[in-house]
Amino acid sequence: MERAAGGYRQVYDWVQGQIASGALKEGDRMPTEKELAERFGVSRQTIRHATGLLVEEKVLTRIQGSGTYIGCIAKPRRTRRSMRIAVISTFYESYIFPPILRGIEHTLSAAGYAVQVSFTDNRTERERRILQQILSGDEVDGLLVEPSQSALPNPNLPLYEEFSKRHIPILFFHASYPELPFPCVRMDDAAMGEQAAKILLDHGHKKIGGIFKSDDRQGKLRYQGFLKAMAEAGLPTGGPEIVWIDTQETKDLAPIGAYVLSRWQNVTGAVCYNDEVAVQLVDIAERAGILVPEDLSLVGMDDANLAGVCRVPLTTLQHPKEVLGEKAAENLLRMIDNPAFDGNVLFAPKVVERESVTSPKEDISL
Numbered sequence: 001m002e003r004a005a006g007g008y009r010q011v012y013d014w015v016q017g018q019i020a021s022g023a024l025k026e027g028d029r030m031p032t033e034k035e036l037a038e039r040f041g042v043s044r045q046t047i048r049h050a051t052g053l054l055v056e057e058k059v060l061t062r063i064q065g066s067g068t069y070i071g072c073i074a075k076p077r078r079t080r081r082s083m084r085i086a087v088i089s090t091f092y093e094s095y096i097f098p099p100i101l102r103g104i105e106h107t108l109s110a111a112g113y114a115v116q117v118s119f120t121d122n123r124t125e126r127e128r129r130i131l132q133q134i135l136s137g138d139e140v141d142g143l144l145v146e147p148s149q150s151a152l153p154n155p156n157l158p159l160y161e162e163f164s165k166r167h168i169p170i171l172f173f174h175a176s177y178p179e180l181p182f183p184c185v186r187m188d189d190a191a192m193g194e195q196a197a198k199i200l201l202d203h204g205h206k207k208i209g210g211i212f213k214s215d216d217r218q219g220k221l222r223y224q225g226f227l228k229a230m231a232e233a234g235l236p237t238g239g240p241e242i243v244w245i246d247t248q249e250t251k252d253l254a255p256i257g258a259y260v261l262s263r264w265q266n267v268t269g270a271v272c273y274n275d276e277v278a279v280q281l282v283d284i285a286e287r288a289g290i291l292v293p294e295d296l297s298l299v300g301m302d303d304a305n306l307a308g309v310c311r312v313p314l315t316t317l318q319h320p321k322e323v324l325g326e327k328a329a330e331n332l333l334r335m336i337d338n339p340a341f342d343g344n345v346l347f348a349p350k351v352v353e354r355e356s357v358t359s360p361k362e363d364i365s366l
Contacts, residue, residue, distance in 0.1 A: 007042040011050035026071040063339045084114045086140045090122040103325025120148045122247045131159040143170045150175040150217040169335040173328040175217040183343035185328040192317045192349045193225025196271040196299040204359045205269035209241035213273045257284035268360035275300035275307040297357040313354035
């Protein structure tokens with residue numbers, strides 16, 4: 001058991017001692033929570049408690065997306081402006097990405113900023129090259145990033161920390177890396193998964209499957225919400241009816257279509273990671289002689305354009321798309337002007353009912 005009573009005090013006293021000795025001076029940046037937790041053998045929550053007390057006492061100052069500093073005033077912000085923002089996204093040409101990026105570009109351009117857009121194809125090695133190129137130029141005032149494979153360990157964290165050392169604000173959209181303190185503008189993905197499951201539950205489904213994305217945090221959070229709804233309904237979870245797929249498989253489910261359906265032999269309804277997956281499953285099911293929604297109800301997520309034009313229009317959860325892009329850009333601009341501004345935003349999903357969900361048949365065998 002962690003030294004619950006004295007663990008935080010040890011950290012608290014160490015910071016005070018470092019300041020008294022001159023080892024830490026006004027404006028110095030504190031070690032990260034991870035570094036302190038390893039140094040003292042305590043949890044990050046304990047570190048957060050100790051530094052929180054010091055912030056309340058004006059000994060430390062936290063700056064969102066930058067770090068924690070000694071004194072009431074942190075290191076000064078960048079005064080030189082290049083009037084250029086770097087935007088890093090996973091994709092551009094398909095799904096919900098064009099309106100998100102349009103919202104970002106319109107907002108930044110209206111504020112007089114040039115926009116430098118790059119795409120990673122959801123690959124960390126491409127992300128690394130892009131970050132290195134931006135750092136070598138040092139000609140941006142801020143960074144808007146959609147993380148690559150955010151559910152997996154990321155080798156690029158030191159590059160993001162370098163931006164922070166240079167006082168270049170970073171804001172993530174869609175998801176963030178849990179090891180980094182930077183704010184994020186995103187959907188409440190756990191709420192999306194929960195509401196998607198509740199749509200099926202409200203229609204009387206009890207044999208419910210799911211297909212979720214394994215390499216992005218959105219998939220893990222949507223599954224987390226799904227689990228919550230199922231637990232509240234007193235239904236079992238975690239069996240073979242849950243299928244995990246990666247980025248490549250979301251683009252083309254055909255090679256594993258039969259496998260997915262084999263996992264759903266007794267399922268009457270399923271929650272899909274997003275509309276792109278759900279639309280493919282409508283076709284895969286039809287080719288196998290399974291009708292949507294008569295034999296299998298499907299719920300998508302994001303309310304992409306393709307959800308409404310699918311052969312069976314999808315019941316789904318709404319994503320704000322362009323509005324999310326606008327808010328991400330707006331909050332980054334506010335962080336540039338005020339490093340203490342909290343840029344975090346969580347959008348609540350809304351249900352869009354169409355034709356892909358109905359009540360289950362009394363007896364079904366897929």
